[in-house]
Amino acid sequence: MKLPSLILTIALAAAIGPLPVLAQAYPERPIRVIVPNEAGGSTDRNLRVIARYLDKELGTAIAVLNVPGGGTSIGSRQAMEAAPDGYTVLFNHQALLVAAAMGVIEFGADDVTLAAQTGSEYLAVVVNGSSEIKSFDELITAATANPDTVRYGVQVGAFNHFAALDMEAATGADFRFVNTGGGGPTRTALLGGHIDASFTTTGDIEQFVTSGQLRVLAVNAPERSAALPDVPTSSEAGHEVLTELRYWWWLPAGVPEDRRQVLTDALRAVMANPELVAELAALEVRATFEDAGQAQEAVEAQLARMQQLAKDEGLR
Amino acid sequence: MLEAFAHLLTSSAFFVMAAGVLVGIAVGILPGITTGMMMALVLPFTYGMSSTDAVVLLIGIYVGGVSGGLVTATLMRMPGEPNAIMTCLDGYPLAKAGHPGRALGLGNAGSIVGGAISWVALVLIAQPLSRVAIVFGPWEQFALVCAALVMIVSLSGKSLLKGLIAAMLGMLLAMPGIDPSSGLQRLTFGAGWLTAGLDILPVMIGMFALSQIIADTLHLETNQAVIRSSMRGILISLHDYVRHGRNMLRSSLIGIGIGILPGVGASVSSIVAYTTAKKVSKEPEKFGKGSEEAIVAAESANNATTGGTLIPVLTLGIPGGLADAVLLSALILHNLQPGPMLYVRSPEIVNTILATHLVAHVMMFSLMTVGVLLFARLMTISRAWIFPAVLVICVVSTFALNNRPADIWVMLAFGVVGYALEYVKAPLAPLLIGFLLAPLAEAQLRTGLMASGGDFLAIFDRPIAVAFLLVGIAMLAWPPVAAAIRRHRQEQPLAGS
Numbered sequence: 162m163k164l165p166s167l168i169l170t171i172a173l174a175a176a177i178g179p180l181p182v183l184a185q186a187y188p189e190r191p192i193r194v195i196v197p198n199e200a201g202g203s204t205d206r207n208l209r210v211i212a213r214y215l216d217k218e219l220g221t222a223i224a225v226l227n228v229p230g231g232g233t234s235i236g237s238r239q240a241m242e243a244a245p246d247g248y249t250v251l252f253n254h255q256a257l258l259v260a261a262a263m264g265v266i267e268f269g270a271d272d273v274t275l276a277a278q279t280g281s282e283y284l285a286v287v288v289n290g291s292s293e294i295k296s297f298d299e300l301i302t303a304a305t306a307n308p309d310t311v312r313y314g315v316q317v318g319a320f321n322h323f324a325a326l327d328m329e330a331a332t333g334a335d336f337r338f339v340n341t342g343g344g345g346p347t348r349t350a351l352l353g354g355h356i357d358a359s360f361t362t363t364g365d366i367e368q369f370v371t372s373g374q375l376r377v378l379a380v381n382a383p384e385r386s387a388a389l390p391d392v393p394t395s396s397e398a399g400h401e402v403l404t405e406l407r408y409w410w411w412l413p414a415g416v417p418e419d420r421r422q423v424l425t426d427a428l429r430a431v432m433a434n435p436e437l438v439a440e441l442a443a444l445e446v447r448a449t450f451e452d453a454g455q456a457q458e459a460v461e462a463q464l465a466r467m468q469q470l471a472k473d474e475g476l477r
Numbered sequence: 478m479l480e481a482f483a484h485l486l487t488s489s490a491f492f493v494m495a496a497g498v499l500v501g502i503a504v505g506i507l508p509g510i511t512t513g514m515m516m517a518l519v520l521p522f523t524y525g526m527s528s529t530d531a532v533v534l535l536i537g538i539y540v541g542g543v544s545g546g547l548v549t550a551t552l553m554r555m556p557g558e559p560n561a562i563m564t565c566l567d568g569y570p571l572a573k574a575g576h577p578g579r580a581l582g583l584g585n586a587g588s589i590v591g592g593a594i595s596w597v598a599l600v601l602i603a604q605p606l607s608r609v610a611i612v613f614g615p616w617e618q619f620a621l622v623c624a625a626l627v628m629i630v631s632l633s634g635k636s637l638l639k640g641l642i643a644a645m646l647g648m649l650l651a652m653p654g655i656d657p658s659s660g661l662q663r664l665t666f667g668a669g670w671l672t673a674g675l676d677i678l679p680v681m682i683g684m685f686a687l688s689q690i691i692a693d694t695l696h697l698e699t700n701q702a703v704i705r706s707s708m709r710g711i712l713i714s715l716h717d718y719v720r721h722g723r724n725m726l727r728s729s730l731i732g733i734g735i736g737i738l739p740g741v742g743a744s745v746s747s748i749v750a751y752t753t754a755k756k757v758s759k760e761p762e763k764f765g766k767g768s769e770e771a772i773v774a775a776e777s778a779n780n781a782t783t784g785g786t787l788i789p790v791l792t793l794g795i796p797g798g799l800a801d802a803v804l805l806s807a808l809i810l811h812n813l814q815p816g817p818m819l820y821v822r823s824p825e826i827v828n829t830i831l832a833t834h835l836v837a838h839v840m841m842f843s844l845m846t847v848g849v850l851l852f853a854r855l856m857t858i859s860r861a862w863i864f865p866a867v868l869v870i871c872v873v874s875t876f877a878l879n880n881r882p883a884d885i886w887v888m889l890a891f892g893v894v895g896y897a898l899e900y901v902k903a904p905l906a907p908l909l910i911g912f913l914l915a916p917l918a919e920a921q922l923r924t925g926l927m928a929s930g931g932d933f934l935a936i937f938d939r940p941i942a943v944a945f946l947l948v949g950i951a952m953l954a955w956p957p958v959a960a961a962i963r964r965h966r967q968e969q970p971l972a973g974s
C-alpha cells in the first residue's frame with residue numbers, strides 16, 4: 162500500500178494535459194504572446210501597451226505570457242518550438258540576437274518566421290552628477306587616451322554590452338566593462354560612484370538630472386529626446402553613434418503565410434493608431450513599424466554584426 | 478499625511494486596499510504565484526483607476542503577499558514565497574505538535590510588528606537611509622553576503638560536517654545557467670532548459686513540501702491518527718508581545734537594513750534575523766523544532782523588509798525586486814516619475830503609499846486572524862485527503878511561476894533529494910542558504926574585480942566591506958573562544974579551593 166499510494170498520488174496530479182484544438186479561420190481563439198522577460202520590465206511594459214490595441218484589431222484576446230531566464234533564450238526557445246499555427250508569438254528585442262551570438266541559443270532565419278518590427282528606443286550615455294566628465298567628447302577622449310580605466314557598467318553578454326562594444330568601435334574608445342546587470346542595478350551603481358558611465362533609457366532619467374544626481378552626456382539617436390531636450394545627440398557631440406533597441410514579433414518556423422500576413426497587417430494598423438503612438442511616446446518609445454521583409458534585412462544585418470563583435474572581442 | 482490617512486479610511490480607496498490585501502494574502506499562500514507576478518497581472522486593470530487607487534491596490538497586494546506565505550509554510554511546510562523558508566523550519570513543527578493556531582498567531586503578530594516598525598523607518602528616516610542603498614557597492618555586498626554565509630555553521634544542527642556538505646551542495650546547484658560575468662553557459666550540459674539555472678521556488682517547494690509528502694505517505698498508516706490541534710493562541714496575549722518584544726525589534730531592524738539594499742531582499746533578511754535570534758536565544762536547541770522565537774524572528778524580518786525596500790524605491794526610483802519593479806512601472810504608466818523628485822513633485826502620492834503601507838498591515842493582520850481560524854482546521858483533516866491536493870498545488874504552481882515545464886521536473890527531483898537528505902539527517906537550511914547566497918557573493922565579487930581591474934586588494938579600500946568581513950571572522954571564531962573562556966572560568970574556582 163505504501164508505494165502504490167505514492168504512485169497513485171503522482172499519477173493523479175500528472176493526468177492533466179492540454180487538449181489539441183483544430184483551427185480554421187485565423188484568429189479564432191486567443192493568441193499567446195511570449196515575453197522572454199519578467200513582468201514589469203520594459204519589454205513587458207511595451208508589449209502590454211501594444212496588446213491592448215492589438216486584441217481589438219484582431220478581435221481576439223492577447224494572452225501575455227512571461228517566460229524569463231537564460232538571457233531571454235528560454236522563452237524564445239519555447240516560442241520557436243511551439244506548434245506553428247500562429248497562436249504562439251514571440252515578442253523580443255536584440256537580446257535574442259545577442260543570445261545567438263553568445264551561443265546561448267541556436268537561432269537562424271530557418272528557425273523562426275518574422276512577422277514585424279514595432280517600436281524602438283534610443284539609449285543615452287549617462288554619468289554621475291558629480292563626475293569630472295562634463296561632455297560626451299570628454300568621456301570618449303578619456304577612454305581613448307587612458308584605455309581600460311573608464312568603468313562602463315553593462316550586463317556582460319547582453320544587449321547593452323554589445324551596444325557599448327559597438328560604441329567603442331565607432332569612437333575608438335576603450336572602456337573597462339563592469340558587470341552591473343540591467344537598468345535598475347546599473348543606475349544604482351552609477352549613483353553610488355561604483356562605475357563611471359553607462360547607458361540608460363531616456364524615459365525615466367529626467368528626475369535624476371533635475372536633482373543633479375546624474376548627468377546625461379548624449380542621446381545616441383538621430384534627433385534629440387523629447388524628455389531631455391537640452392541633451393545633444395551623439396553626432397552633435399562630435400561622435401556619430403546610434404544605440405537603438407528594436408522590438409520584433411516572431412512566429413515559429415512553418416507558420417502558414419496567410420496567418421503571418423494577418424498578424425503583420427494587424428500590427429501595421431495598430432502602430433498607425435495615434436492613441437497608441439501617443440501612449441508609446443509617453444514611454445519614450447518611437448512608434449516605428451517594419452513589415453516582415455524590411456525587418457528581416459535588419460535582423461540579419463544586426464545578427465551578423467553581433468556575431469562579428471563576439472568573435473573579435475573573444476567573448477565566446 | 479493625515480489627509481492621506483483620512484482619504485484611505487473614508488473613501489472607496491479603503492475597499493480597493495482591502496481587495497489588494499486579500500489578493501496579496503491569497504497569492505502569498507499559493508506558491509508559484511509570486512507577489513510581483515500578481516502585481517504585474519493586476520497592472521493593466523489600474524489603467525482605468527486614479528493614480529491614487531492604483532497605488533493603494535498595488536501596495537495592498539505587496540503587503541498581503543509578504544504575509545500570506547506564513548499560512549502554507551506553517552501548515553504544509555510549503556513556502557508560498559521564498560521569504561517564508563525560515564518560517565517553515567519552526568512553524569511546521571509547532572503546528573504538527575498540535576499548536577497550529579499558536580504558530581500562525583505568533584507569525585501574524587511578528588508580521589504586524591515588523592511592518593509597523595519598518596513603517597516608522599520609512600516615514601521618519603527614508604531620505605538618510607537611502608544613502609545606504611547606493612553606498613553599498615559590489616565589495617560591501619560581497620562582504621555582507623560572506624558574513625551571512627558564516628551563519629551556515631549555526632544552522633547546521635548537530636553535525637557541522639553534514640551542514641557544510643549540504644551548504645556546498647546548495648552552492649553547486651546554484652552554478653548551472655548563464656555565467657553572470659561572462660554571459661556564457663556553464664554546467665548546462667547542452668540542456669537548453671538549464672540556461673536559466675535552477676529557480677529557487679521549484680527547488681524549495683520540492684525540498685520542503687514534496688519531501689514532506691513523500692515522507693508522510695510512506696508512513697501513512699502510522700500517521701493515521703488525526704492531530705488534535707488547538708486553535709487557541711491565534712491572538713497572542715499582551716504578555717507574549719512583551720516577551721518577544723526585543724526579538725521583534727531586533728528582527729525588524731535587520732529586515733529594514735537588508736531591505737534597503739537592492740537585490741538582497743526579504744529571503745535573506747529572514748535568514749539573518751532567524752540566525753541572530755538563535756545566537757542570542759536562551760533556548761537555541763529548540764530552533765528547527767518549533768521554536769516560538771524563530772517564527773517571530775522570521776516573520777518580523779520579512780515584513781519589515783517591505784518598508785526597507787520601499788525606501789530606495791521611493792527616494793531613488795531603484796527597484797529591489799520584481800514587485801518593486803512593477804510598482805515603479807505602475808507609477809510611470811500613471812505619469813508619475815519615480816525618483817528623487819517624487820517627494821517634491823507628487824507628495825500626495827508618496828503620502829498615499831506611506832499611509833497605505835501602515836493601514837494595509839493592520840488590514841492584513843485582521844484578515845489573517847480571521848482567515849487563520851479557517852486554515853488551521855486543515856491540520857485536523859486526515860493527511861490522506863490533503864496530500865493529493867497539496868501535490869497538485871505543488872505541480873501547478875511550479876509551472877505557473879515561469880511557464881517552464883522543466884521546472885516541474887526540477888521540483889519533483891528535489892522532492893526526492895529533500896527526502897533523501899532528511900533521511901540521512903542532513904539539515905536542509907544550509908543547502909538553501911548556500912543556494913541563495915553563493916550566486917550573490919559570486920556576482921558581487923566578480924563585479925568588484927571587474928571594476929578594480931582584477932585587484933583583490935581593492936576590498937581594503939572599502940571600510941564597510943572590511944567591517945563586515947571582520948564580523949564574519951568574529952562569528953566564526955567566537956564559539957571556540959567562548960568555550961575556552963567558560964572552561965577557564967570553571968577551572969578557576971577549582972584551583973582556588
